[in-house]
Amino acid sequence: MRITDIQRCEVRPGRLVEWTLSPATVEAATALPDDSRPAAYIQESHIRTAKCVRDDGLFVPTWLGTAFDLPGPVDLDVLQEALRAWTVRHETLRSGFRWAGGTGDELRRFTLDAADVTLRREVVGDFPDPGRLVRHLQDRFDSVADALRWPNLIYTAVLRADGASVYMAFDHSNVDAYSVHRIAAEIHELYTAGATGATPETPAPVASYVDFCEIERADADRLDGGHDIVTRWREFIRRCDGTLPGFPVDLGLDPDGPLPTQQMLCEPLADADDAAAFEAYCRPYGGSMVGLLAATGLIVHELGGQPVYRTVVPFHTRVKTRWSDSVGWYVGGAPIEVPVSPTRGFPETVRAVRAELQANRPLARMPLARVLALLGTDFRPTSPDLYSIVSYLDARTIAGAERWAEQRAHALLRVSYGDQVCVWVSRLHEGLWLASRYPDTDIAAKNMRLYVERLRDRIASVARGRLPAVS
Numbered sequence: 001m002r003i004t005d006i007q008r009c010e011v012r013p014g015r016l017v018e019w020t021l022s023p024a025t026v027e028a029a030t031a032l033p034d035d036s037r038p039a040a041y042i043q044e045s046h047i048r049t050a051k052c053v054r055d056d057g058l059f060v061p062t063w064l065g066t067a068f069d070l071p072g073p074v075d076l077d078v079l080q081e082a083l084r085a086w087t088v089r090h091e092t093l094r095s096g097f098r099w100a101g102g103t104g105d106e107l108r109r110f111t112l113d114a115a116d117v118t119l120r121r122e123v124v125g126d127f128p129d130p131g132r133l134v135r136h137l138q139d140r141f142d143s144v145a146d147a148l149r150w151p152n153l154i155y156t157a158v159l160r161a162d163g164a165s166v167y168m169a170f171d172h173s174n175v176d177a178y179s180v181h182r183i184a185a186e187i188h189e190l191y192t193a194g195a196t197g198a199t200p201e202t203p204a205p206v207a208s209y210v211d212f213c214e215i216e217r218a219d220a221d222r223l224d225g226g227h228d229i230v231t232r233w234r235e236f237i238r239r240c241d242g243t244l245p246g247f248p249v250d251l252g253l254d255p256d257g258p259l260p261t262q263q264m265l266c267e268p269l270a271d272a273d274d275a276a277a278f279e280a281y282c283r284p285y286g287g288s289m290v291g292l293l294a295a296t297g298l299i300v301h302e303l304g305g306q307p308v309y310r311t312v313v314p315f316h317t318r319v320k321t322r323w324s325d326s327v328g329w330y331v332g333g334a335p336i337e338v339p340v341s342p343t344r345g346f347p348e349t350v351r352a353v354r355a356e357l358q359a360n361r362p363l364a365r366m367p368l369a370r371v372l373a374l375l376g377t378d379f380r381p382t383s384p385d386l387y388s389i390v391s392y393l394d395a396r397t398i399a400g401a402e403r404w405a406e407q408r409a410h411a412l413l414r415v416s417y418g419d420q421v422c423v424w425v426s427r428l429h430e431g432l433w434l435a436s437r438y439p440d441t442d443i444a445a446k447n448m449r450l451y452v453e454r455l456r457d458r459i460a461s462v463a464r465g466r467l468p469a470v471s
Contacts, residue, residue: 046329212326266435419439
């Protein structure tokens with residue numbers, strides 16, 4: 001499943017149908033008492049960031065989504081029930097937040113019972129022009145899948161005689177990339193069972209992300225400012241000149257200017273053979289993620305000259321198997337610092353990255369928002385991203401991965417505004433795929449192009465045996 005934006009996921013013409021939570025469901029939610037389970041720190045930080053940026057006069061859409069095809073002709077009643085059944089299975093999708101007393105000071109959760117969730121279907125109309133359809137979908141997703149409203153999810157299908165393309169969007173507070181990658185297989189299974197009249201096996205109950213939020217927050221609230229995790233983050237931020245790290249190349253940003261728009265870059269990095277060989281080379285030191293970070297550190301030194309590559313590495317927090325099938329935002333971050341120089345080769349850098357990850361990965365289990373609050377540092381968000389990332393996901397073992405090409409399945413990112421660089425590298429059956437969003441400046445475009453070309457060359461060099469083995 002390639003990560004991309006809606007402009008690049010091959011939208012085709014057809015009749016558009018959309019589903020949102022019904023007015024009766026929304027009305028039921030307004031009468032709900034508070035749910036005692038709190039927001040996760042990452043959810044609260046996301047919502048407060050959206051509010052700060054909105055208060056500054058800028059609307060920054062940050063939804064995630066998915067796209068995939070169903071064979072046709074499609075039975076809309078069956079598809080609607082599949083969408084409803086999937087929605088109620090994942091508790092976070094029927095849970096939302098409101099400000100206590102309308103003051104904007106404290107977030108309170110509410111959660112609907114599964115029986116109170118119904119969908120409203122609307123036939124929007126025919127879209128013979130794909131460009132107009134893309135614009136309409138993006139506008140609808142922007143307005144509905146918004147951090148500062150509820151409901152903040154929307155499902156659509158573009159109908160054709162030979163089938164349908166399904167497009168679904170969610171505010172980021174409810175989903176992460178892993179969640180989005182799982183949706184196609186789950187909806188296909190539910191739809192196929194309904195369409196054939198088969199009696200599907202009763203699925204095992206899915207653990208609730210809402211429960212995870214309560215557990216994680218309780219653990220985080222036991223920390224105080226003297227905890228070792230807080231101390232290590234404090235020292236890391238001090239060495240980053242009092243902030244969290246950006247992508248260490250020139251992005252052509254005006255420090256006094258407005259938040260820039262962003263561009264997206266999506267393309268293959270390596271074919272299946274080179275991806276496998278790169279993984280084999282890096283496996284003794286932790287695999288492709290370690291190699292990717294090592295290569296990035298060396299390349300950004302070539303482009304920017306910094307002697308140490310500092311970054312925050314995203315890790316999933318699904319540390320117990322009970323959370324494996326759960327939809328939610330299970331992501332934390334760990335800081336690493338890797339010396340880089342023209343005389344330091346790839347094998348040495350791989351070893352240094354591995355050592356940093358071994359030492360610091362446990363820090364990712366503690367929400368960074370909690371750490372920053374304990375540090376007392378003023379990180380008032382002016383951008384949707386607090387720092388730049390380079391992320392890696394081996395997606396081949398996710399349910400349904402072998403059918404993604406046949407289903408034209410994509411994971412969707414909204415690209416709007418931001419002053420950071422986010423890079424996602426995915427291992428797919430066909431090889432390595434890169435997606436990135438970055439500030440829309442000429443300098444950033446030039447340096448990101450250089451970064452991707454050198455990363456591709458570095459991976460090929462490792463894969464084809466042009467570097468000494470790691471010892």
